[in-house]
Amino acid sequence: MAELSAAITSLTARARAALRRPPEPLSSRRIYVIIGVIVGIGSLANSWVLVGTLPTLGDLIIMLVASIIVTLIPLHPLPGALAYLCCWTVLLVIPSADLADMTVTNLAFMFFLGRFFRPRPAISLFLTTLFIEVIVLAIVATGDLANSLGSVWFIAVLGALLIPLGALVRFIEASRLADAEQADAQLEEMRLEIAREMHDLVAYSMSQTALRAQRAAADPSYPDQARDEFAALEATASDALHELRLLLRTLRQPSSTQEQPVSTATGLGGIVTDLSTAVSAVSADVSAAGFEITYHYRGDAVPTRIQASVLSRVAREMGANIIRHADPKAPVTMTLTLGPEVIRLVSTNRVRNTDAHLPRSGTGVLGMRERLATIGGTLTTLSDDGSWMVTATVPVAESRSTVLAPSEKRP
Known part of the structure; x- marks a missing residue:
């Protein structure tokens, strides 16, 4: 009762x-x-x-x-x-x-x-x-x-x-x-909790990493090569910290006041204005890590802003996987093809140990697939006799093409 x-x-x-x-x-x-x-x-x-x-x-x-x-x-x-x-x-x-x-x-x-x-x-x-x-x-x-x-x-x-x-x-x-x-209120609270945890843990650790790398880069007791590595580490950490802070700022905003998607409101969509330059920067980072890499760029199609943003992040993940898993003694290639029907980004490398298992579709590969799926793209992986190839494909958006001079760059 x-x-x-x-x-x-x-x-x-x-x-x-x-x-x-x-x-x-x-x-x-x-x-x-x-x-x-x-x-x-x-x-x-x-x-x-x-x-x-x-x-x-x-x-x-x-x-x-x-x-x-x-x-x-x-x-x-x-x-x-x-x-x-x-x-x-x-x-x-x-x-x-x-x-x-x-x-x-x-x-x-x-x-x-x-x-x-x-x-x-x-x-x-x-x-x-x-x-x-x-x-x-x-x-x-x-x-x-x-x-x-x-x-x-x-x-x-x-x-x-x-x-x-x-x-x-x-x-x-x-x-x-x-x-x-x-x-909605529960989602708002969950979003704010995630923002607080990311700020207290990830942002703090990243800022400390950037600060220590900056101090090490300015320490004359280290060799010049080590100081250059510290400077590159400080620049990478600072860039990631900047993007993280943009994301945290958006997460803290009430959803009712957000007039744009998170990917646009954070400003991430506006960071990349030239996809070829972004991929070239990734290949330069891989080269700075001690790899012999060749970057090919061809085609005249122009990706949309969101395509450039997503593909640049896919290129970053490709570069990170190369640094983690590739054999530094073997050549590495990154190829960006713009059109005529699709935009294709391909990376190839050999794994560090041919007897070990090749990279699996873990968090990084899954993240690339999810990013590409949001713009109608696909990701494929191929392994053969110790070699590893990753291909990201996105259809060319109609009415977004212009004439660019094909080029080929080698860092």
């Missing part, structure tokens, strides 16, 4: 909160505007097609006005409801009018009362509708009392059925919106 009571209390509180929520944006009410239009058409069909008689000019005007007002209620609930009550009053006052002219629109009106008004205003408007009908019929009714009471009873039944139905729809939609907002 205690669990049932707690469940009922929770459901009651949730329903109360849902019914008291402020109105949703106008853009989310379009479906109800469409319902209003359908109801208006149904009102005309009810008098014309189903009954089999053409409505009089007065009836037609009333039905059209009622249909238009019902359509506007989802957009402006209170003015629309008051205007509908005025239209209903006019229909009741006209002696020759047929109350059936607004029967169909009354269905939508009662439903909209429950959907777009909190319980107290909805009930107040409903009782006002009944009060107007009772007063007007008592004053101007010329038929028997039974028909007048039947009409009032019919409106009362409509309200008793449709207003709770509209309130139920309001509750369901508000509950779904609350669940979505709760999920």
Whole structure:
């Protein structure tokens, strides 16, 4: 019993909160505007097609006005409801009018009362509708009392059925919106937690690495070759730290204020302006690590900004894998082909130990595949007798080609 009571209390509180929520944006009410239009058409069909008689000019005007007002209620609930009550009053006052002219629109009106008004205003408007009908019929009714009471009873039944139905729809939609907002809040908290952890752990360690490498590069007690290596390490760490800080800044921003994807908002998409230069820089890093590398560049297609950004990072990962796994005594090649149909980046090398297993599709390869998949590209790997080849392929975007002089560079 205690669990049932707690469940009922929770459901009651949730329903109360849902019914008291402020109105949703106008853009989310379009479906109800469409319902209003359908109801208006149904009102005309009810008098014309189903009954089999053409409505009089007065009836037609009333039905059209009622249909238009019902359509506007989802957009402006209170003015629309008051205007509908005025239209209903006019229909009741006209002696020759047929109350059936607004029967169909009354269905939508009662439903909209429950959907777009909190319980107290909805009930107040409903009782006002009944009060107007009772007063007007008592004053101007010329038929028997039974028909007048039947009409009032019919409106009362409509309200008793449709207003709770509209309130139920309001509750369901508000509950779904609350669940979505709760999920968004949890994602926001998770994102901020990731940003804090990355800042406290990764960014700190990276900044310390860059600082120590900088000090070592300036220490005259080290040989010149070692100082050059420290300087290159400091530059690489500083560049990675800069990109990490851009990413952390974006992660700390609420998602509601982000007008661009993370890859664009961080500025990462704007770092690479020339893909060939970016790949050449990677090959230069590999060469500085002690490898004999040849870089080939050919073709005249121009990658898009996002393609250049993704492929430059794929090239970095290729270079990192070469430094970690390749045999420094064997030649290495990196080839960038721009067009005509695809942009292809290929790296080849021999593994450090031919008896060891060749590199597997681990985190690095998986990351390259995932990056390329976001722009419709693919990654393939091939091993043969101790050699390792990785190929990244991206289709050329149409209308993004220009003439460039083919070149071949060797660091």
